[in-house]
Amino acid sequence: MIKRKSLKLIFVLLIVFNNPFSYAQQELTSSENFHKTSGDLLVGLLPALSLTSSFIWKDGQKGTLQFSESLISTIAITWGLKLLIDKERPNGESLNSFPSGHTSVSFASAAFIQRRYGWEYGAPAYVLAGYVGFSRIKAKKHDSIDVIAGAIIGTGMSYIFTKPFNLENKLAVSPSFFDDTPTLKFTYVFK
Template sequence: MIKKLILFLALFPFVLTAQDATTATDTIVKNDFSASKYHFKLKQVIIPSTLIAYGVIGLNNDDIKRLNADVRDEVLRNEHKERTIDDVTRFVPMLSVYALNLVGVEGEHNFKDRTIILTTSLLITFTTVRSLKAMTDVQRPDITAYNSFPSGHTATAFAGAEFLLQEYKDKSIWYGISGYVVATGTGLMRIYNNRHWLTDVAAGAGIGILSTKIAYWVYPFLKNRIFKDKKGEKQITAMVMPFYNGEQFGGGMVVRF
């Protein structure tokens, strides 16, 4: 059972990115909000909703709790050192969007617009994760705290992975797949480090993906009503990007003149 689960997790990025493969050839015209990514479609929420539902059901389901324990026991069966790479990898997918633009590989949106989308996604992710941690009060597998559900690291990583996918899937679907590989690895490392249960990671992944999808859905409203450019005026872009790692929260500011 555990080996099958590990195999599924290894293929997880390909399953997730496949849902957007059919629209990979769509082209986006600047300020044209007719593309599918800006409109709610039921099929877009099936996978993230399923992941969130699995995590929530697992809070009170004995069978899923036993699976959580089995996965934890399998991981801890052999001695291993805790790795902190997941503290870094959770940010890799989202930062890759900016890095690719810096080296000349342009995504779907300019600096200002993609930062609006990312900030919206992170705000939704942070608020959701923070609220659920306070409401559920689940003890971590390493018994250090009662804020295990859901995984903040995983939510941040998958929010970034979906962001990378949406910005670059028209260039190549492999950008999105690579982001999801990193995000999946981040979730697995949270389990490996005995910081989260499987259900925490599953719910975190769903929250991150759904948060970014919501950010794209509300982007046309934000663009037209709140961040609308005024012709003839020089624009100064300043965006605050919050983060939450499951224990601390903070933020960073980017200013572009």
């Protein structure tokens, strides 16, 4: 069960990552705006899912620490490079285009899920992270080199800090009988 303190942390993360609730009220008048809005929503959702997964599969909160280290490192490197390089965005609105922060955060989240829980969970997360990168290009906020760099940074940081979680030790399948009928018994150990 997720504790009240954990819910507060998830709420704070959603606000920190571009306040996705404010984007839901924007009028979708063009393809660019749709992609920007959906990418903005996903950049808040992916870290929230990653953090929530570390509360669901408990192991002394090592997952929470690993995700925090990955995310903080990803954000620090991304913003350090943005300030150092100061590249103009394709739409000409502002500077700090390289690398894509949305993409680096999304890929850090997807890589955390994949590295920690395996490709079964990671593949859909990578698809969503890839869409975030695509949305940044489509909305003319970044070009492909910005997005690729963001993906490399986010994935790299999660691979450095995240250790695989052994789900097999928590889930056991064994043959059993119920009223003389052969069945399979699934046991999940909550620690």
